[in-house]
Amino acid sequence: MFNLKEILSVALILFSVIDVVGSLPIIIDLRRKTGKIESEKATLVSGLLMVLFLYAGESLLKLFGVDVSSFAVAGALIIFLLGLEMILGRNIFKEEVHTGSASIVPIAFPLIAGAGTMTTIISLKAEYATPNILSGILLNLILIYVVLKSSAWIETRLGPGGTSILRKIFGIILLAISIKLFKSNF
Template sequence: MSQTEFAVNFFVALFALLDPVGNVPLFAAATAGAKSKDRAWIALYIALFAFGFLTFFYFSGLSLLEFFGISLPAFRIAGGVILFLLGLEMARDDFTSTFAEAADAPNGTGRAYARKRFERMIVPFAMPLLIGPGAISSVVIYASQARQFGLQGAFVGVGVIGAVAVATLLSFLATPILSRILGRIGLSIVVRVLGLILCALAVQFILAGFAESTSGFIRPSIANPYGH
């Protein structure tokens, strides 16, 4: 595999796992009431967080999990539990209210407001919704593949992570357009539907985690129904 193939495969996999376009409605709900400029700052903070967090795991990888004695299946199960709780809030239309205090708490405006609101969104929006166990494990796997390219492989990997972070920023900057198209009622419907999907995805994470950590407890066709 050439460096170009590695970069393309890494970008496609990571972009699909973060799915910034699919998370735009959730970002719109999480930043409801924020001004366009403040929302842009929040989007920038999230993109920088994604870049820094994934880059950290790209270089530390399994070493960090091994240090704390955490397996990837355990991390997947924990992420699934958090996602399930988030999905329930969304399905019950409590998702926006989860971030309501963040809209009122900051007294300042601009970057100070955006920074405080972003701090409220790190969990569960930035992680594990945007950056889940799948994204982290993929970064670790591709980091191991990049070793064959030496130092250039490390730079290519960081470049790919940066490109995905930029794509995430651009996707979230387009939130006002989507908000105008859907309106308040349409956005609420989308969030409820996505909440149901997230609950199912969370259960799938948990099943996959149990399947990886046990033998014969979960059928492979249930843990990985579509073979990828």
Template sequence: MLQALLSFFAIIDPVGNILVFHLYSQAFDPRQRLLAASIAVSASFTMLLAFSLGGEDALDYLGISEESFRVAAGLLLLPPAYRLVMQGQPDEIESSHSRKPMDFALVPLATPLIAGPGALAATTSFTAQVGTGNTLAAIAIILAITFVSFATAGIIFRLAGEALLRLMSRIVGIVLFAIAVDFVLDGVRVVLETS
């Protein structure tokens, strides 16, 4: 479960996403920020729960092997890892003060930043490896950290400063690179062993 916990921390990146949340929610009052954080985390958990319970069956139905999905997941994780290392944030974003908390919480927060392709792929992979309960526990812990990060984003931003948050995001990016490579190598290794 520890690997799942560390992987979801790197993939969901509560630290890096503080920057995104802060930029999008600067014009919101505290109640709207809490609402946006709640919606984003709840929607993300719902998506990841559904994928944990039915992701493997969906892959079987489509004729996609778990190994192929792991390789695809690893390849999908490489671009965000690169952006984290090079830019210190998940993606190029534009601040939009005209959005409502619901819009901003669902897109881009809940998806693709929290429950994006990498998190969905990792959910399926870890469900097969460590079981549904352990996977959902890891997801719940990381999403709880994410909620606290979002809820206290203004305070964290003032205390830590943008430079420190970008540095932490770059470190998370390096970890994400390693996880992506591990996903690809594991998938390729299993394919070669079964050939």
């Protein structure tokens, strides 16, 4: 049932979509504005949202009369646009500004477990076994926690240039992933 290759593929895909490293400038800015980010709370809430969508997302689609393959193609298009955003440095999707606790909104949702992540999780169900997707989610949650907890340290090490380069690399990976998802579900 558990397949290491699938787990690593899922983990890499989710890592690229969640893009916690590419979101570091936003996380650092929020930490400066609010004084602190509750890493544990943000990680737990985003993990709960991802797991709930993994199990209930398909039922929600059926409620609207949409099959997983169609949703996967739609997800591929969203992932493609997210990749373009990362590479071109332009916002295609409108970012909402929220007040209050930065740990839940906007970090846990929509920054980590947002539309792109939810779409990707449903799309992954078309190709990968659920236990492998759960393992990939868990690996990402561990990484998310580490990044959130050490955002100040990472900020000093990467600098603005390093963050920009990582964002562009993961943008290209997302473009390739979106094309693969589109081809396998169209």
